[in-house]
Amino acid sequence: MKLYNPLYTVADIFRSHFDEYNRQYGPLPKHYYAAANAIMQCRTEQLGGHIYQCDSCSHEVTLYNSCRNRHCPQCQAMARAHWVDQRMKDALPVPYFHVVFTIPHQLNGIVLRNKKPFYSLMFKAVSETLLTLAHDPKRLGGQIGFIAALHTWGQNLMDHPHIHCIVPGGAFHIKDNAWKQCKNNFLFPIAVLQKMFRGKCMDYFRKAIADGTINPMFSATSEFPDFEALLQKLYTIKWVVYVKEPFTSVQNLVKYLARYTHRVAISNHRILNFENGFVTFAYKDYKDHDKKKSMTLSAIEFIRRFMLHILPQGFMRIRQYGFLANKVKKKQLPLIRESMVKTECRKHETSTEATPVTYYNPFLCPHCNKGTLIKLMEVAPAENVSAKAVNG
Numbered sequence: 001m002k003l004y005n006p007l008y009t010v011a012d013i014f015r016s017h018f019d020e021y022n023r024q025y026g027p028l029p030k031h032y033y034a035a036a037n038a039i040m041q042c043r044t045e046q047l048g049g050h051i052y053q054c055d056s057c058s059h060e061v062t063l064y065n066s067c068r069n070r071h072c073p074q075c076q077a078m079a080r081a082h083w084v085d086q087r088m089k090d091a092l093p094v095p096y097f098h099v100v101f102t103i104p105h106q107l108n109g110i111v112l113r114n115k116k117p118f119y120s121l122m123f124k125a126v127s128e129t130l131l132t133l134a135h136d137p138k139r140l141g142g143q144i145g146f147i148a149a150l151h152t153w154g155q156n157l158m159d160h161p162h163i164h165c166i167v168p169g170g171a172f173h174i175k176d177n178a179w180k181q182c183k184n185n186f187l188f189p190i191a192v193l194q195k196m197f198r199g200k201c202m203d204y205f206r207k208a209i210a211d212g213t214i215n216p217m218f219s220a221t222s223e224f225p226d227f228e229a230l231l232q233k234l235y236t237i238k239w240v241v242y243v244k245e246p247f248t249s250v251q252n253l254v255k256y257l258a259r260y261t262h263r264v265a266i267s268n269h270r271i272l273n274f275e276n277g278f279v280t281f282a283y284k285d286y287k288d289h290d291k292k293k294s295m296t297l298s299a300i301e302f303i304r305r306f307m308l309h310i311l312p313q314g315f316m317r318i319r320q321y322g323f324l325a326n327k328v329k330k331k332q333l334p335l336i337r338e339s340m341v342k343t344e345c346r347k348h349e350t351s352t353e354a355t356p357v358t359y360y361n362p363f364l365c366p367h368c369n370k371g372t373l374i375k376l377m378e379v380a381p382a383e384n385v386s387a388k389a390v391n392g
Contacts, residue, residue, distance in 0.1 A: 038069035048381035056371025095246035142171030145324030
């Protein structure tokens with residue numbers, strides 16, 4: 001695999017225009033500056049690095065250190081590869097459902113001003129919806145497990161909070177030590193998911209407003225004059241929840257996890273052009289049959305939209321629930337696999353053995369494209385850090 005060297009990067013845009021953006025929209029929270037600094041300094045002499053030599057053709061190359069910030073488009077490949085490998089050890093030989101929960105756009109403004117409490121509220125509503133329905137004796141009547149990942153962006157980089165869930169197709173009956181498979185690749189009715197998610201989300205939203213955890217901050221220019229007007233609207237519109245066709249193989253599951261779990265607002269390969277203070281990037285227009293289109297924004301507006309998706313400091317955007325929760329999975333997963341063998345619930349099985357997945361290889365020689373780069377010596381970080389956002 002060749003080293004991926006995009007013509008234009010998010011870092012290029014930040015280095016050229018972040019100071020201007022900061023003058024227009026600053027001062028910003030400290031962790032916003034930390035993310036901006038990391039993106040601008042990533043894989044540059046500011047962070048130091050190492051000189052490598054190919055063990056095949058002797059070509060030498062300097063590789064600078066990565067910033068390892070979770071918002072940086074250049075720093076997700078290795079973290080993603082490690083995380084996916086760990087998750088595949090938990091994989092079960094069953095179909096996996098992909099469920100997406102989205103809040104109405106009327107809430108977006110409040111979410112941006114109350115990121116941590118509202119994102120936490122969303123996770124709570126989503127997890128309780130799935131776990132409650134699974135425990136219903138009329139449905140699966142047991143405990144499910146799932147991975148939930150928060151995404152806050154749409155293809156146009158605007159705010160669009162939603163949570164992706166990967167759910168194994170069945171539930172574990174702890175008392176009976178038995179696995180119950182989903183029938184006919186069907187998880188739960190979408191209408192039931194929508195209604196319960198809305199009810200739980202609205203209940204927690206009301207409570208957060210009442211105890212001051214969330215401040216709606218309505219103004220004279222707001223679409224809604226007060227909280228009750230907003231609530232009335234939210235109860236009358238349809239909340240978007242959908243369940244995609246289940247993954248029929250572990251290979252497809254791995255592919256999904258590798259693509260979606262560690263995504264940032266936009267990857268470098270989507271940036272088509274950057275010149276004269278304007279950025280053009282590719283996007284899918286979901287309202288127009290997923291057609292691929294391009295959009296051009298000023299660099300300042302591009303950065304503004306990107307910064308909408310900086311997460312609260314320390315906030316966990318990927319979480320695991322039910323029998324996949326870290327506290328219980330070491331004990332429950334072996335029991336589930338054992339129960340599957342006893343009840344012969346393996347007719348949908350695709351081997352869960354390690355599946356080869358191709359990741360970006362930073363140590364593949366870019367000259368001969370065959371050899372491996374071997375470390376020769378260290379390069380110290382540059383003393384003069386030129387690309388640095390000033391903390392306003």
